[in-house]
Amino acid sequence: MQRHIRATLATHIEIIRQLEALTADIERLALRIAATLSSGGRVFWIGNGGSAADCQHLAAEMVGRFQRERDGLSAIALTTDTSILTSVANDFGFEAIFARQIEALGRPGDLLMGLSTSGNSPNVLAAMQRAADLGLYRAGLTGARGGRLVEHTDHCLIVPSTNTARIQEAHILIGHLLCDLVETRFATATP
Numbered sequence: 001m002q003r004h005i006r007a008t009l010a011t012h013i014e015i016i017r018q019l020e021a022l023t024a025d026i027e028r029l030a031l032r033i034a035a036t037l038s039s040g041g042r043v044f045w046i047g048n049g050g051s052a053a054d055c056q057h058l059a060a061e062m063v064g065r066f067q068r069e070r071d072g073l074s075a076i077a078l079t080t081d082t083s084i085l086t087s088v089a090n091d092f093g094f095e096a097i098f099a100r101q102i103e104a105l106g107r108p109g110d111l112l113m114g115l116s117t118s119g120n121s122p123n124v125l126a127a128m129q130r131a132a133d134l135g136l137y138r139a140g141l142t143g144a145r146g147g148r149l150v151e152h153t154d155h156c157l158i159v160p161s162t163n164t165a166r167i168q169e170a171h172i173l174i175g176h177l178l179c180d181l182v183e184t185r186f187a188t189a190t191p
């Protein structure tokens, strides 16, 4: 059992170490998010399962606070409204749960962040397609299989792992870095 724990920790550390190669990509995405917010755009977050939880977590950091004092940032997790999620899934199909919300709420100049470890979740891909039609900027966080999300986004960060849990652990670190960098641009004081 301890061998398994050590092996898991070693794998996690190695994947996190390799994220260094994404430094410029993470910076570019943070600047894009900051520019979106500065010009009155909103950031929508979508994902399934653990990634849905990450979406809520990261939208909360932006609306509330990450580490510094500043005004609330316009971020919305599209994973939270059970009435919308159940009615859209029931009436249009599960694949439409995010696409329909983007259709209803998305405007040109907004940014859609899709988190998918496989890169192949049909509801995330359908929302990306709708976002393209409506003129949103599309960013993704995925894993080494990349899946179809890479082709469906303007900018996709790929974590070098095929293990769902390890990819999620890297995604939340990248998400926190994005919050940190974006917040720096809007900060009025450090607590």
Ligand SMILES: O=C(CO)[C@@H](O)[C@H](O)[C@H](O)[C@H](O)COP(=O)(O)O
Pocket (backbone or CB within 6 Å): 048, 049, 050, 051, 115, 116, 117, 118, 119, 120, 121, 124, 164, 165, 168
């Ligand atoms: O958190 C986990 C596994 O760690 C699961 O809930 C996982 O998020 C779900 O299986 C998702 O449906 C996977 O979707 P995706 O990341 O491939 O888009």
Ligand SMILES: [Zn+2]
Pocket (backbone or CB within 6 Å): 050, 165, 168
């Ligand atoms: Zn998980």
